[in-house]
Amino acid sequence: MAEKTKPSRRQRERQRHRSEIVDAAMRLFAEKGFHNVSMQEIAVEAEFATGTIYNFFDSKETLYREIMDEVADNVLSLVKPILEGETDEREKIAGFIRASIRIFQENSAAIRLFLRANQGPLAHVSTAHFSGTAAKVHDILQAMLKQVFAAGVRKGLFRPIDPCVVAPALDAALRAIVFSAAEDVQDSALEEKVAGIEELFFRGILHDAWNLAACVKAASDREES
């Protein structure tokens, strides 16, 4: 018993310390960007010694990547059920949008960091060496979105558009809006009422949305052939 408890307590302690470090690092990275934050700064913010961080993470890069991965996993776990549920595609997209907003408002620091480093397909451009789970998660998410759109088109719920275009476009536009909203509102506590958005998506809007994007992609595709 004692053997089970003691290590367990240790474990929990360790986990707590780890997450304190992660929190501090996340806050700083989100605010100032990877390169403008030093390990010493993180240590101070986390109220640990410099060396302690290295008991949890092999390097600054690792720390960053692991944070990103955690965030990414969180996001995915929240969004995945929505996109893979049993509802129709229209509903899925609507749910995705609502969820995106909620997630953003609930974890603004974390997500801000995530979005920032993963601005669309640029992720691996800007952060070439940080191609951990985060990048994969992005790809998974995109894949799911594409599938939803493809299905929706097949069923005639959406106009015939290229999913490979709509998916990133939706993502990008969402981020842009969510961010600009965040900037206007600043710490508003309105997050709970997001529910009201739901009905809006059934005015049939989605129907022909994003076709613009489709055209663009189509055009550039045609050029290639």
Place this chain on the structure above:
Amino acid sequence: MAEKTKPSRRQRERQRHRSEIVDAAMRLFAEKGFHNVSMQEIAVEAEFATGTIYNFFDSKETLYREIMDEVADNVLSLVKPILEGETDEREKIAGFIRASIRIFQENSAAIRLFLRANQGPLAHVSTAHFSGTAAKVHDILQAMLKQVFAAGVRKGLFRPIDPCVVAPALDAALRAIVFSAAEDVQDSALEEKVAGIEELFFRGILHDAWNLAACVKAASDREES
């Protein structure tokens, strides 16, 4: 005559050298990001000595900013006439999209750099201290887009949507698409045929596009009140 030429030659030489440095720096910044490029690297790439760069730019930051500003000015000068022309709003937006693609394909390195640092409203987060012309240009562009959308809505060309939502959304989506296209195609020479896109925009697509975005914004606005 000789007197006229001599100083001019110096000037021209200097200008050429300057742009060689700018080119090298742009290439590297675009590829690896501001913090992952050293002045030495730029010097080597530009085939000059380290110190020479400082005869043209006061600091690494200045170099970066000036590059950004130049690119921004270029973009603006290409896009502005389109958005401020005498054509109807639908045409303007269509033109803007086409121009964006063309610009991107013609100056991929430069633009890639610009877009990267100016991804929507994030610009001032990630690059707080680089708020020269580039940031202003972004704002100007957004303002122009908003006006076009507002006018289009008033004339009934577009559905009633909030310009403050559509403008950043269009921008973001465009970038996402343009980039993903760029990644697939890589230096394709198909740029000239972009003309074909034109007709697409008159299938009436724009009519109700982006309403989705509007809903999102509307919802989050409502929450505030």
Place this chain on the structure above:
Amino acid sequence: MAEKTKPSRRQRERQRHRSEIVDAAMRLFAEKGFHNVSMQEIAVEAEFATGTIYNFFDSKETLYREIMDEVADNVLSLVKPILEGETDEREKIAGFIRASIRIFQENSAAIRLFLRANQGPLAHVSTAHFSGTAAKVHDILQAMLKQVFAAGVRKGLFRPIDPCVVAPALDAALRAIVFSAAEDVQDSALEEKVAGIEELFFRGILHDAWNLAACVKAASDREES
């Protein structure tokens, strides 16, 4: 007990290291001057890595200034009691002179540095930005000397001379002599016998010394009116 010692040891170690750096820097600065010493040099001399110095001092300038301030404080603490004691003014000046010599001989490197940077009113010319405590100390010392002279004159111990002239003159002359003596002697161990000087000052010499200086000052003052 152990708890008390452990942090204290760290503290003491740190202090020891700090003073090793200070010593090395002082030696080098005194020998070669501020601009002719590099941080690397200091690091090597102190047998530390370059970065270590920056754990103690924010910059080369700070290092220099802090050294100066320390020295200045030391000097002041030694000289002040003499000039502010209960003895008569003649005695005070005599004591000041003796103390100056002794101080110089005991801390030759440190003082050499201090004197060098504070050569009379030139201090702020040559070392404009190093105006920390050191400059203040110089002013304090001068003020005290002036008071002593003024008092001495009032009591008839000294001829009527302008204290504002004698003070800097005494200071400068003392330095000159002390330095030239130092150069001849080079690390002589005769410091202990300085006591013998005492009697000399009672041959009444001080009585009309420095009047020359007074004349000069008087003359230039008169010119102004």
Place this chain on the structure above:
Amino acid sequence: MAEKTKPSRRQRERQRHRSEIVDAAMRLFAEKGFHNVSMQEIAVEAEFATGTIYNFFDSKETLYREIMDEVADNVLSLVKPILEGETDEREKIAGFIRASIRIFQENSAAIRLFLRANQGPLAHVSTAHFSGTAAKVHDILQAMLKQVFAAGVRKGLFRPIDPCVVAPALDAALRAIVFSAAEDVQDSALEEKVAGIEELFFRGILHDAWNLAACVKAASDREES
């Protein structure tokens, strides 16, 4: 004839340019110190190109040294006749003091530079590599002063003091006073009336002046033996 004139004009032109550079450099050196002035700065101040300076001086160091030497020669040529004249020693010292003041006021920039770099015997400490004429001049001057004092003592004009003490002391004190006067007065135009000082020196003041200094030196000498 033409041959004589043409090179002569060239010569004069060259000389003029040289002295323009010297003037500029002197101003800057005097104001900011050797290490805080760049050749580019000097070039700009002199209104020449950087390279031009190197047509006149081999290096920055050379430039500095040559300036110093010129100034030193000037000072010496003004002071030497006074100290070597046919007058009695008392007069010589008085003349020396008066001349010092006049020189200082007439060439404040130049002299300020000279004095600054030659503050007593420190000269070769602080500026080890600048041991050109300037240092020699200083020694010559000191030697002459010592002779004058020695002679004065022998003739009973001065009390018996060690010339090796009085000479540097007088020098140092003079500078201190002259500088502090300069600081109070700032660009006063009273220089011409210095003549009035003369009489002051015959109040017999010099008689026992500087004995203090003598004592000090004596004491430290005795310690050595």
Place this chain on the structure above:
DNA sequence: TATGAATGAGGATTCATTCAT
């Protein structure tokens, strides 16, 4: 000679990482 752009070694400073306690 005059020019001024180019050079590149040198110097101050930062910061990820290590390691003895």
Place this chain on the structure above:
DNA sequence: CATGAATGAATCCTCATTCAT
């Protein structure tokens, strides 16, 4: 595990000097 001082490679920037025109 926690600590935090020590490390030193890496980086930005300066500036004396050269040299082609």
